[in-house]
Amino acid sequence: MKLHRLVLSNYRGISHREIEFPDQGVVVVCGANESGKSSMIEALDLLLESKDRSTKKEVKQVKPANADAGSEVTAEISTGPYRFVYRKRFHKRPETELTIVAPRREQLTGDEAHDRVRAMLAETVDTELWHAQRVLQAASTVAVDLSGCDALSRALDVAAGDDAALSGSEPLLIERIDAEYARYFTATGRPTGEWSAAIAGLADAEAAVAECAAAVAEVDERVRRHAELTREAAELSQQHRNAGPRLAAAQEAADQIAALTNQAREAKLIAAAAAATSAASTAAHAERLSLVAEIGTRATTIAVLQVEAEQAADEQKEAAAAAEICDTAVEEAVRVLSAAQARAESARRALDQIVDREEADRLGARLARIDANHRERDRVCAELSGVTVTEQVMCRIDEAAAAADRSAGQLASVSAAVEFTAAVDIELVVGGQRVSLPAGESWSITAAGPGEVVVPGVLTARISQGPAAQEIQAKQVAAQQELTAALTAGAITSVAEARAADQRRRELQNKRDQLTATLDGLCGDEQVDQLRARLAQLQASQPAEPNLFATDAAAARVELQAAEAARTAAQTECETRRRTAATAGRRLAETSTKAAVLQQRHTAQRAELDAARNRLAQARASVSDADLAVKANADLRARETAERRVAELDEAFAAMAPDAVAAELTLAGDLAESLRQSHDDALNALREISIELSVFGSEGRKGKLDAAETEREHAASRHARVGRRARAAQLLRSVMARHRDSTRLRYVQPYRAELHRLGRPVFGHTFEVDIGSDLKIRSRTLDGTTVPYESLSGGAKEQLGILARFAGAALVAKEDTVPVVVDDALGFTDPERLAKMGEVFDTVGAHGQVIVLTCSPDRYDGVTNAHRIDLHA
Template sequence: MKLHRLVLKNYRGIDYREIDFPDHGVVVVSGANEVGKSSMVEALDLLLESKDRSTKKEVKQVKPTHADVGSEITAEISAGAYRFIYRKRFHKKPETQLTVLEPRREQHSGDEAHDRVQAMLAETVDTELWHAQRVLQSASTDAVNLSGCDALTRALDVAAGDAAALSGTEPLLIERIDAEFARYFTPTGRPTGEWAVAIKALEAANQEVERCAAAVAEVDDRVQRHAALTVELAEITGQQGAAATRQTAARAAADAIARLTEQVREAELIAAAATATSAASTAAHTERTRLRSESDSRTAAVVALEEEAREATEAQAVAREVTVEADAAVERADQSLVAAQRRAETARGQVDDLARRDETQRLTTRLAKIDAALSGRDEVAKELSMITVTDDLLRQIEQHAAAVDRTEGQLALVSATVEFVAAADIELVVGSQRVTLPAGDSWSTVANAETDIEIAGVVTARVTPGASALEVQEKHAAAQEKLTAALAAAQAVDLESARQADRRRRELQSTRAQLTATLAGLSGDDDIDKLRSRLAELQALPAVSDDIDAGAARAELLEAVAARAQAEVDCDTHRKVAALAMNKLNEITAQVTRADDKLVTQRAELVTVAGRLAEQRAAVSDEQLTAAVEADATAARAAAGRVAELSEELAAKAPEIVAAELTDAVEAVAALRQRHDEAERMLHEIAAQLAVFGTEGRKGKLDAAEIDAEHARGEHDRVGRRARAVQLLRDVMTRHRDATRLRYVEPFRAELERLGKPVFGPSFEVDIDTDLCILNRTLDGRTVPYESLSGGAKEQLGILARLAGAALVAKEDAVPILIDDALGFTDPERLVKMAAVFDTLGEHGQVIVLTCTPARYDGVKDARRIELCA
């Protein structure tokens, strides 16, 4: 297969592009990023593989976004004996056209054209090789797998010496074996198709046999269970009588325990009442004792609080005198601080006036310099605006002047020179020019145009220059006309005056730049208008006398500030002392208040306690209360003794054991009743189930399932024998194919090493697996796995592997090698060596290189170079 021509129209961002490719050799197609180099490979795939009405994502993405038009792709391709021109338009008004040029002319359109191209390519092109012989920018370092390329396989078989043993039907036989294998197994060896159906059918039949056998076993189990339940129900009926007798005896013992428990409860109520009465009298006696103690303690507290209140009142009077004196000191310190602040403000105002005077002087001087620089820059700008010469215009004038000089020189070389020597005094008329020649003088002219020469009354001559002179004259006149126009645009007389104007323009531009820098330095970050406004504000303020001594003013300001600071410290100190005195007065006042409050409270509480004690004594005297406490305690002890006697009697009858016995008896009766009811229910259910089972014919179903299982087992064995046979055949063929691949690995490895030694050196070796993938590389005796190699080495080996495949395949099986912006990881020295390999292969095949860095392939001597423009 060869690509002769590719035309893209309205494809992504490409409006129109047409490229012709030579039949063999290296073609370097270069262009900037996003100019559409990779789009060429993509377009070729869409043309060959997608229909014009396709709605696939890959087709939609190539539609131009700036216009509502269809993308068109045209290619002229040779494949085997065929040579054809193939065109498709996608998206808008889709169309497909095919013109077959060789071996006989054909024309097709639409799906018929698409199918015809697919048929020609299937007949003549190894598509696996076509896709494998590409080095894409996104996968330039990936290992290439050439094992699926039939064209390379045939070439390697021949190279390995197996050509005589080949019949041409080996791939077809393997495909038929694989197809037969696929009837029974998946690619991973799992059963599928007929074999999977037979396996599942046998499993289903076995499961049905198991289900039917389980159903028959279920009937047997129900019969046995019915007999066992009948015996169990008779036993439970006998046990229920004994359990009822036990329950009656246990209930009588429990009733006796209940009566004795009631007597204990009544005795406990009586004892509780006596205990409560005793506790009440004891509490009343305890309260009487507490009130007496509280009355005595509160009387002593009132006396102590009266003494504390007197001492706090005396301390309050002393603190109040201290506070008055501290407030007076604060007032005096405030007056001193006010005087010091006035002195400091006066000194500060005088220093500010001096600073304002200095700022006014600085601003005046600064603005004068700024105005001078602005005036100078305006004058330079005015003069610069009058000069019309620019760099481009001067360059045009110089180019046109050089063209005039060049054409003048050429004109002098090709024009004839006519010289006249006067033998006597004569007068010549040359065109519109009249020349007088005295005897013996000479005059000459260059005839670069048709010129009439007349000697009045003697002769008229016409000098006509040759065609080359006329052509040079026309170029000279055109150059002179362009020079005149350029000089007029520059307002210059000649080239020298234009250069003088340009020099003056550059001087003025330099001066303007200096003045601009001066202005920037003078103004800094300040706005000039704001500086003028500030100066006006300063000048509007009252003038400052020059007699003021700046040093004395600053010294007075320092002394005044220091005096104010000291006054502030003194004032702050007196305020703190006054605050402490006030805090102390407030604290003592609070103490006085608290002491008075406590005294009032204690007196009131003393009155309350004394009143309560008097009330209680009026009701019951202290002696009567003591006697009542003793009597109530005796009654409580007697009631507690009665409770103890009854409790001992109840404990002797073991109420817990009696209650447990009653509970066990009741539970035993209930359990037997439940077992009896459950046995009767289950017996009834089993009888009903056996009646239903008798109508289902489970034994007959089991016999039918066993017959079906035997049939499924026979089908399973029959299909299994065929499946195992094809599996064995495939294993044998695969083993022989792998052995064959091992033989043709050596020719591929030899060709790869032959191409790689000029790049990597004479010690270069590679190890290849049966899929023709590079496993490792050896240099100078050091072996490195492929995956551990650098990106540049992987990229170089990938290209060399494709070149080796292209060199081995037969001429009629060759396909173009497409390299999209590869060798980006390769150093300059290796680039030169790789270029030599490209030259070697380019003599026989077609190599198309797409790159944005054409300098990488400068070493490819015989390459044809095509540069793409945006």
């Protein structure tokens, strides 16, 4: 199969594209990303495989988004004896056209054309090989599977030397075996068809037997359960009658404990009331005694507080006198400190003004130097601007003068010297100049150029130059013209003047640079305007009195140090006196606070003593101290009597073991209730089972079980019969597959040898691969190191995938060849291997079609014989 021409119209983003492919060789189709390179292969597949009216997703996706038009694909293909032009339009007004050019011309349309193309391709093209011989972007590193390619299998049979006589019916036999196998098994070996139905029928029959047997067993289980429930109900009824006396005895004991509990509760209420009354009378008596004691204690406390308050008042007076003395000392120290601070400030201001005056003097001198340097630099710059000989002009003059000197020297070396010796007095005319030459004298000239010597009335001698001299003469003239032009550009007349002007320019530039450096040093990081502003500020801050600066800075600093020392001493003394005054103030505050607190406590204690005496008088007026004591004793004895009654009842209650009685009552009640509930449950279950048995009796479950067992025997017989045929087909297919795999192993070696032949120029002479029976590469060996295919780098996988397809293309027969399509591969390959892969492309392209689609055509520069097609050209 060969692709000669491909035309796309309104296909995805492609409005129109037509590409013609040579019959053999490498074709590199290059274009940018999303320019529709991969769409070309997709379009060819849709053309060959999908009908024009197809609604598959793959067909819908290629409709252009920017035009209301149908996608059209046209291809010119030759395969076997056929050559045809095939066109389809999808989506809008679908159409199919086929023109067969060879072996005889035919024209077909519609489904008839589609079916004819499919028939021609099925007859002449191994479609598995056509799809396998593609290196696509999405699967460029996946191991290629060529095991299903019949064309390659035939070629490998021949290459392996398989010369056994074939009848031609072997593929048909395998197909019939596969067809027979397919009656019973799927492609993955699962039962299907008649064998699956037999298995399912046997399983269903066994399930039906199991279901019927379970139904019969269910009836037996209900009968057994009915007998058990009858016996259980009788036993539970007898047990419930036996539990009655135990429950009555436990209830009687519980009633006795309840009566005793009521008596104990009443006794506790009486004891609690007696305890409350006794506590109240005892508390009243204790409060009376406490009040009497409190009055005595407060009288003693008041006497002590009176003495302490008088002592605190005396201490307060002494502290007030000391604080007043300290405050006077602080005021004096503050006055001395203020005078010292004023003296120090005055001395500091005087020193600052003297320093500012000195800085203004230095700044003024600095600005004067800056102005002088500015004027000098301006003068130098003005003089420098008047020099017309720049560095470029001087370089031009030097080059022109050197060229003129070289050409003059060369001209002098090739020019002839002509000497004239007069035999008699004669007169010569040379270039318009007359020369008188007496007899016996000589005169010579150098023939630097063509010239003419005339002896009037006698002869005319012409001097001409040779080609070399003429060429040098032309160079000399051109050099002189260039020198003249350079001197004119510099507004000077000679080279010496130019050199003098250039020397002066260099001197002025050096001086300008020196002045600029001096100005930079004088200004530093500051601008001249900033310096002038600072000077004006310093001058404005100077005092108007000229005699203020009678002292110098050293004397001012001495005065400032003395004033600072006096201020520091005064400040230290002031701080000392303030701390002393603060201590005296704190002492005064403490003594004042203490005196006030003691006075308040004395007053409060006096008021509380009077209040206590009033409360005692009121209490005694109500009940005397003796009556209160008698009542407290009587209430205490009543409390003790009530508590003894409560203890007696508690002992009697504990002797009856109330917890055990309660537990026994609970157990007896629970047992009776449990037996009653169990008896009722047994009777209910017995009634339900009786109803179920009456229903089961009408269903005929035993007859159904017999019918299901008969059906199972029929299903088992059919399962065994079909199973024998299925296992026989499976055995026959496995034997044929084993023999086919052994055959494949024979032709793995020719394929491996071809892959070695193509791969060793790329990977080196130690390159080897291990090939499986499915013709997939399992590992690669280089320099004795074997690496599994899946562990190789992306670049190596990509290269091996292309070489595997090239090996298949090289082995198949000429009539079975299909184009090898490489879609934007070798992106992981280094430049050295790219060049080697290019040589392999050339080798394979010499015998078939190789179509390369890429956005990086420079990857394939190593393919020397490639035919290149630019999609944007």
